[in-house]
Amino acid sequence: MSAPRPTLATRTQVAWIRESDCIGCFRCVKACPEGAILGASRHTHTVLQDLCTGCESCLPPCPTDCIVLVPANALAAA
Secondary structure (H helix, E strand, O other): OOOOOOOOOOOOEEEEEOHHHOOOOOHHHHHOOOOOEEOOOOOOOEEOOOOOOOOOOOOOOOOOOOEEEEEHHHHHHO
């Protein structure tokens, strides 16, 4: 039995993609263990905030450094 997924309100950080800098390389999609990043090759990607655990696995493969971590509570309040 797996542990319950943390809610957006209980996580400390989540990934956010600066879409204007995303080149659609697909590397972050492959690196995400939660399947929280959507996008097609050569198209802008986006993070599904409800699925992102803030694990940082998507940061190293990104060649444009367009992924940043933001406080999850800021998104929960929005």
